[in-house]
Amino acid sequence: MSLAHDHNDSGHSGPVIDTSNGFDIIECAQCGFRHASPLPTAEELEATYSEEYYSEEKPDYLAHAAEDAEWAQLAYDDRLNKIEQLLGNPPSKNKGRLLDIGSGPGFFLERAATTGWDASGIEPSQQASSFAKGRGLKVTNDFFNAETAADLGTFDAVVMTNMLEHVPAPIELVELAFAALRPGGVICITVPNDYNGFQTSLRAKGTKPWWLAAPHHLNYFSFDTLEALITRTGGLLRGRLSSFPMEMFALLGDDYIANPELGRGLHNKRKAFDQALDPAIRESLYASLATSGLGREAIVFAQKNS
Numbered sequence: 322m323s324l325a326h327d328h329n330d331s332g333h334s335g336p337v338i339d340t341s342n343g344f345d346i347i348e349c350a351q352c353g354f355r356h357a358s359p360l361p362t363a364e365e366l367e368a369t370y371s372e373e374y375y376s377e378e379k380p381d382y383l384a385h386a387a388e389d390a391e392w393a394q395l396a397y398d399d400r401l402n403k404i405e406q407l408l409g410n411p412p413s414k415n416k417g418r419l420l421d422i423g424s425g426p427g428f429f430l431e432r433a434a435t436t437g438w439d440a441s442g443i444e445p446s447q448q449a450s451s452f453a454k455g456r457g458l459k460v461t462n463d464f465f466n467a468e469t470a471a472d473l474g475t476f477d478a479v480v481m482t483n484m485l486e487h488v489p490a491p492i493e494l495v496e497l498a499f500a501a502l503r504p505g506g507v508i509c510i511t512v513p514n515d516y517n518g519f520q521t522s523l524r525a526k527g528t529k530p531w532w533l534a535a536p537h538h539l540n541y542f543s544f545d546t547l548e549a550l551i552t553r554t555g556g557l558l559r560g561r562l563s564s565f566p567m568e569m570f571a572l573l574g575d576d577y578i579a580n581p582e583l584g585r586g587l588h589n590k591r592k593a594f595d596q597a598l599d600p601a602i603r604e605s606l607y608a609s610l611a612t613s614g615l616g617r618e619a620i621v622f623a624q625k626n627s
């Protein structure tokens with residue numbers, strides 16, 4: 322089965338539902354999810370992600386990430402636990418090979434390595450991958466493509482966190498990620514849950530669609546469209562999770578969209594909430610939100626046919 326198609330051709334069509342920084346956002350009939358049009362070429366995006374991204378687009382990222390490390394570990398552990406459960410691994414010190422595609426500064430990778438995974442990452446940002454290597458992690462500084470995938474080998478688990486929304490050809494990328502899995506291997510994909518019901522409720526009351534961010538965010542997934550993409554590449558769906566629905570603060574009256582200075586304080590409240598909850602209750606809450614298509618992130622687990 323070949324689904325490869327040129328994302329720079331005119332083979333994308335569908336109603337224009339929004340515009341963002343001069344790009345149309347279309348409900349693409351061919352792809353089955355919402356994306357920017359026209360799509361920038363891979364070459365146009367390469368400079369952004371290899372050089373500028375963490376310094377220009379996310380200048381506070383590393384400082385905030387260090388501050389958030391303890392809280393972030395809860396979400397890492399929830400994902401790793403689910404992956405281990407799906408693989409049916411007995412608890413052991415050698416959990417298998419895990420690849421994090423778009424591993425950034427390597428915080429997830431570090432947690433995976435600490436808990437018994439043979440963990441590797443691949444990351445185009447020179448700055449982020451150097452940071453991870455400096456912490457003793459195995460990271461290749463490159464884009465994940467057919468060539469680099471062949472060098473990396475085969476894995477028991479593949480993770481892609483907040484990267485699929487950035488790439489011009491996500492279908493091909495997910496196909497490649499599945500190709501890197503052994504039969505029965507597990508993939509966990511996390512993307513922003515865009516156009517979710519809390520967001521569209523706010524929009525209906527006059528809030529601007531703040532989640533639109535072309536050309537950095539090219540694709541706008543929901544749980545359903547992400548699952549459809551995974552199914553299309555042959556993956557077997559194995560469950561959903563989400564994360565705290567930040568939009569709820571705005572619905573409660575703390576409008577961090579109009580007043581971005583509220584953002585950090587509200588983020589700290591959500592951290593406190595996550596940390597106060599019993600882990601089993603947290604998991605069941607976020608799984609329930611995911612069932613309703615709600616929550617800030619769409620996290621989908623799938624398995625390769627064995």
Ligand SMILES: [Zn+2]
Binds near residue numbers: 333351353
């Ligand atoms: Zn398309």
